[in-house]
Amino acid sequence: MRDLRVEKLAELIAGYSLGLREGQVFRVDGEESALPLISAIYRAALRRGALAYTHTRAAGLDEILLAEGTEEQLGHISPAEVFQTEQLDAWATLWSSSNTRALTRADPARRQTHLAAHYRIVNRRWERISAGELAWCGTLFPTQAHAQDAEMSLTQYEDFVYGACHVREEDDPIAHWEAVSETLTARARQLESVRELRIVGPDTDLRVGVEGRPWIPSEGKHNMPDGEIFTSPLETVTQGGIYFAFPSIFQGQEVENVRLRFEDGRVVHAEATSGEDYLRSLIGTDSGAAVLGEVAFGLNYEIDRFTRDILFDEKIGGTMHVALGGGFDEALTQNKSDLHWDLICDLRQEGEVYADGELVWKAGRFVTEPAVERV
Amino acid sequence: MSERLARLADVLVGYSTGVRPGDIVRIYGGRPTTPLARAVYRSVLRAGGFPTVELTVDETIEDLLAEGNDEQIGWVPPDLAWTLEHGDVMIVLDGPENTKHLSRVDPAKMAVRAKGREPYQAMYLERSNRGEFRWVLWGSPTNASAQDAGMSLEEFDALVHGAAFLDSDDPIAAWREFGEELERVGSFLETVEELRVVGEDTDLTFGVGGRTWIRADGHSNLPDGEVFTGPVEDSVEGTIRFTFPATIRGRVAEDVRLRFEDGEVVEASASTGGDFLREMVGMDDGARRAGEFAFGLNRAVTEYTGSLLLDEKIGGTVHLALGRSIPGTGGENGSALHWDMVCDLRQGGEVYADGQLVYRDGAFLESVLA
Numbered sequence: 001m002r003d004l005r006v007e008k009l010a011e012l013i014a015g016y017s018l019g020l021r022e023g024q025v026f027r028v029d030g031e032e033s034a035l036p037l038i039s040a041i042y043r044a045a046l047r048r049g050a051l052a053y054t055h056t057r058a059a060g061l062d063e064i065l066l067a068e069g070t071e072e073q074l075g076h077i078s079p080a081e082v083f084q085t086e087q088l089d090a091w092a093t094l095w096s097s098s099n100t101r102a103l104t105r106a107d108p109a110r111r112q113t114h115l116a117a118h119y120r121i122v123n124r125r126w127e128r129i130s131a132g133e134l135a136w137c138g139t140l141f142p143t144q145a146h147a148q149d150a151e152m153s154l155t156q157y158e159d160f161v162y163g164a165c166h167v168r169e170e171d172d173p174i175a176h177w178e179a180v181s182e183t184l185t186a187r188a189r190q191l192e193s194v195r196e197l198r199i200v201g202p203d204t205d206l207r208v209g210v211e212g213r214p215w216i217p218s219e220g221k222h223n224m225p226d227g228e229i230f231t232s233p234l235e236t237v238t239q240g241g242i243y244f245a246f247p248s249i250f251q252g253q254e255v256e257n258v259r260l261r262f263e264d265g266r267v268v269h270a271e272a273t274s275g276e277d278y279l280r281s282l283i284g285t286d287s288g289a290a291v292l293g294e295v296a297f298g299l300n301y302e303i304d305r306f307t308r309d310i311l312f313d314e315k316i317g318g319t320m321h322v323a324l325g326g327g328f329d330e331a332l333t334q335n336k337s338d339l340h341w342d343l344i345c346d347l348r349q350e351g352e353v354y355a356d357g358e359l360v361w362k363a364g365r366f367v368t369e370p371a372v373e374r375v
Numbered sequence: 376m377s378e379r380l381a382r383l384a385d386v387l388v389g390y391s392t393g394v395r396p397g398d399i400v401r402i403y404g405g406r407p408t409t410p411l412a413r414a415v416y417r418s419v420l421r422a423g424g425f426p427t428v429e430l431t432v433d434e435t436i437e438d439l440l441a442e443g444n445d446e447q448i449g450w451v452p453p454d455l456a457w458t459l460e461h462g463d464v465m466i467v468l469d470g471p472e473n474t475k476h477l478s479r480v481d482p483a484k485m486a487v488r489a490k491g492r493e494p495y496q497a498m499y500l501e502r503s504n505r506g507e508f509r510w511v512l513w514g515s516p517t518n519a520s521a522q523d524a525g526m527s528l529e530e531f532d533a534l535v536h537g538a539a540f541l542d543s544d545d546p547i548a549a550w551r552e553f554g555e556e557l558e559r560v561g562s563f564l565e566t567v568e569e570l571r572v573v574g575e576d577t578d579l580t581f582g583v584g585g586r587t588w589i590r591a592d593g594h595s596n597l598p599d600g601e602v603f604t605g606p607v608e609d610s611v612e613g614t615i616r617f618t619f620p621a622t623i624r625g626r627v628a629e630d631v632r633l634r635f636e637d638g639e640v641v642e643a644s645a646s647t648g649g650d651f652l653r654e655m656v657g658m659d660d661g662a663r664r665a666g667e668f669a670f671g672l673n674r675a676v677t678e679y680t681g682s683l684l685l686d687e688k689i690g691g692t693v694h695l696a697l698g699r700s701i702p703g704t705g706g707e708n709g710s711a712l713h714w715d716m717v718c719d720l721r722q723g724g725e726v727y728a729d730g731q732l733v734y735r736d737g738a739f740l741e742s743v744l745a
Contacts, residue, residue: 023446025453032409032430039434046442053452056430058409064417076425079399080457087453 003036005158008167009139009224010040014048016174017137017221018090022049025087029055030094034141037094050090059098066106066114074113077120085124088134095311096141100149104252111251116338129222130330139165139224140311150307157307164225164302164312177220180227184217184299186370188229191215194355197295199320201351202243203259208295208322209237213331218315227300227315232327233292235335236265242322244343246306246313248272248279254308255279258343266290267324283324288337293327296320297361298344310342318348318364377410383513383541384414387466388422390547391511391594396423398463403429405470408515415466424464429454433476440480440488448484449491459499462508470515474523474681477625482654485624489711496699497709503595504702513597514684523681531680538598538675538685553600554592557672559744561588561602567728570668572693574724575616576632579695581668582610586705591669600673600688605706609638611665615695618719619679619686621645621652628652631716633697639663640697656697661710666700669693670734671717683715691721691737 014020026045030038038054045052065074103111128134140146140161147157162168166176195211213231220226244258255275260267267290272279283290301317314321325340327333347353353361360367388394400419404412412428419426439448458465477485502508514520514535521531536542540549564570568584586604593599617631628648633640640663645652656663674690687694699713700706720726721737733743 027452027454032406035432035434039432039438042435043438043442046438046447049444049447051447051450051452053454054432054435055454056432056435058404058412058416058428058430060413061416061428064413065420068417068420070423073420073423073425078425078427079461080401080427080454083457084453 002040003158004169005162005167006036006040008171008173009162009165010037010044012165012167012173012177012220013041013092013137013139013224014044014050016177017224018092018135020045020048020050020090020135024050024089026050026052026090026092027055027084027088028052028092028094029057030141031057031059031096031098033059033098033143034094034096037096037139037141041092041094060102062114063102063106066103066110069110069114071113074110075117077117081121082124085121085128090135091125091137093136093138094141095138096143097145098143100145100308101252135221137222137224138311140309146307146309149309150305152307160303160305160307161225161312164300164315166225166302177226181217181219183370184219184227184229187297187299187366188215188217190370191229191231191355196237196356198354198357199242199345199347199351200354201345201347202245202349204242204345204351206238206240206242206262208292209234210295216328216330223311225300225303225312225315227303227317228296228298228321230294230296230328230331232331232333232335233295233322234265235291235333238262238265238292242343242345245346246344247308248341248343249308249310250278250282250341253278260343262292265292282339282341285325285339286337288335289325289339291324291335291337292322293325293333293335293337293340294321294323294331294342296322306344313344314342316344316346318346318351320345320347320351320353377414379536379541380411380414381418382546383411383536383539384418386539386541386546386550386593387415387511387513387597388418388424390550391597392464392466392509394419394422394424394464398422398424399461400424400426400464400466401429401458401462402426402466402468403431404468405431405472405515405517406433407472407517408468408470411468411470411513411515415468419466433472437476440477440484445487448487451491451495456495459495459502459508465499465508465510467510467512468515469512469684470517471519472517474519475625480625482624482626482651486658486711493699493711497702500702509594511595511597512684514682520680520682534676534680535598535685538600538673538688539593540675550593550599553673554590557590557592557600557602560670560672560739561590563733563739563743564588564602564604564728569610569729571727571730572615572718572720572724573727574718574720575722577615577718577724579611579613579615579635581612581665582607583668587703589701589703596684596688598673598676598685598688600676600690601669601671601694603667603669603701603704605700605704605708606665606668607638608664608706608708611635611638615718617716618692619717620681621648621714621716622681622683623655623714626651635665638665655712655714658698658712659710661708662698662712664697664708664710665695666698666706666708666710666713667694667696667704667715669695679717686717687715689717689719691724692717692719693726694718
């Protein structure tokens with residue numbers, strides 16, 4: 001029996017996130033384990049008249065490549081994939097792992113070679129997205145592996161995921177996300193007059209300069225679920241300390257209780273209760289890796305717990321996150337790095353945020369409603 | 376990863392498609408073949424190629440035919456188009472989950488899909504003929520195909536592996552040896568101007584002079600074992616009755632009888648599926664002509680299973696295809712259709728080459744191939 005929530009999620013992505021139209025060339029990608037959602041999105045795309053096709057991956061191929069491939073094979077970029085990256089008008093990516101730790105033991109240098117090749121496609125994709133030539137949305141299909149990371153049963157995890165996407169049986173997803181879009185856009189506009197944010201919380205007192213940087217609402221176009229506003233901070237201004245109570249995960253490896261101290265924009269001290277070496281090696285990736293590329297407010301209050309998946313964790317309502325490494329062109333970043341590592345700071349209990357000295361956020365909520373301009 | 380899958384993968388990669396360093400290799404696998412797709416992926420890496428895998432899902436095509444308009448149904452997606460135009464190697468692992476999943480689809484929709492794909496079919500067969508593209512189709516045993524064959528999966532699996540010589544000590548050596556036998560049949564047939572096939576309710580004559588007989592020795596199909604050509608288009612004359620049900624696109628016509636005049640079908644009947652048969656024959660001009668005639672020569676395949684890949688290879692049968700001829704044979708017939716139908720000659724069948732008896736009861740006379 002088809003899960004109505006999967007059908008609603010598919011409609012939401014095809015209609016609201018991607019705005020698929022007749023004749024558009026559209027591909028939906030996912031691993032075999034995501035087939036119910038791949039099929040549902042494919043059908044939704046066909047109903048909209050798109051020239052749709054699917055790319056269904058077999059699990060376990062990257063493990064084989066990382067174990068057996070030559071340097072040339074690891075760094076190879078499929079010319080068919082390059083061709084398709086130019087052909088597509090719309091693209092959906094479904095994440096649905098059958099083992100989120102399958103690559104944890106792979107050789108890091110070989111993995112880096114493979115990732116670098118992969119990122120050349122991803123970067124070209126973002127260029128086309130920024131140029132307005134391509135619509136793209138990434139989402140997750142719940143599997144046992146993701147549920148296990150979130151420490152839930154699959155049934156509980158499905159309820160969590162579909163709740164966060166607002167596609168439960170009684171939900172009106174499109175009305176919901178249109179309202180989210182209005183609220184986030186109004187909030188982003190409000191923040192654009194701010195010069196400095198001061199984030200205060202447990203073991204945290206951090207000043208971040210944001211003057212002249214555009215704030216961008218994440219309103220469910222590129223991610224589903226969504227719900228954050230973000231910018232790229234000024235590169236030389238960040239000052240003070242921040243503590244991350246949630247485990248910080250990068251490529252499947254966890255670092256716990258990270259504490260960072262910044263001076264003049266750069267990390268000058270980094271410690272953790274576990275994974276400290278890994279933390280330091282990531283910060284040492286390159287010069288830009290010790291500088292913030294992102295600061296953001298997580299505003300999806302249907303995401304109320306940590307699940308070890310950044311798609312959800314960075315949007316937990318009442319948190320803020322910062323990313324070490326590369327920033328966003330549309331936020332006028334100057335910081336370049338191969339790293340982009342999101343670290344989440346829980347402000348739901350005691351957190352406060354001041355904008356140019358004025359309290360704007362307390363215990364995980366903005367203190368005033370944004371003025372929403374109804375069109 | 377099982378030894379057996381690794382061995383099969385090595386035959387597909389090392390022998391059938393002969394993957395070389397630098398080859399761009401596309402692997403298409405039906406969902407039940409995922410473990411084999413992984414084995415083939417690894418084997419291609421070891422051969423120095425650049426593999427990518429696409430799983431093909433029955434439900435996707437069902438959805439397309441149920442929900443799509445003609446433009447969508449006839450459209451060829453850019454991944455497949457790129458592979459057929461520019462790829463070096465394609466390995467298709469067919470593994471049906473339900474061989475009848477398209478039985479209720481409107482044949483007109485199936486025709487729209489076939490027409491859209493026709494230029495790409497023609498292109499990759501041409502590229503293949505020029506040696507620019509190597510491809511193989513492997514028929515993976517699944518419960519669905521075992522069910523059609525009326526046996527258990529284990530029994531059908533043994534049959535298929537036997538037919539592909541995978542249970543021999545050195546499968547690749549076995550295929551090379553069998554290839555020599557096909558070579559003898561092929562070189563004899565290339566000396567012949569006209570063939571006459573005689574069997575129960577069958578007496579069919581056609582010209583093959585100047586045409587090339589392809590020795591199908593495991594390079595494009597696995598299992599394999601036939602020699603085939605394209606008959607001279609306007610020369611086919613007489614009647615033929617096909618022993619086994621003729622299946623295509625999830626549909627079936629049973630006990631098909633065709634009468635040809637001047638190369639064209641003038642009468643087509645079947646005990647069931649007659650309307651479908653006539654619809655297919657009327658699809659386009661080329662659909663009423665024979666695009667292929669072949670001798671099945673694989674003696675490890677002895678019984679009808681309902682899987683065409685196997686049935687057309689049964690040692691002692693011949694088959695004829697209505698529609699598109701295959702580049703490299705000299706055949707010139709174009710059509711969106713290519714429908715193989717098999718005629719069993721093991722019980723009293725005869726073939727005459729330029730008037731002389733050369734084949735009886737399902738085998739060439741020894742004197743002919745000496």
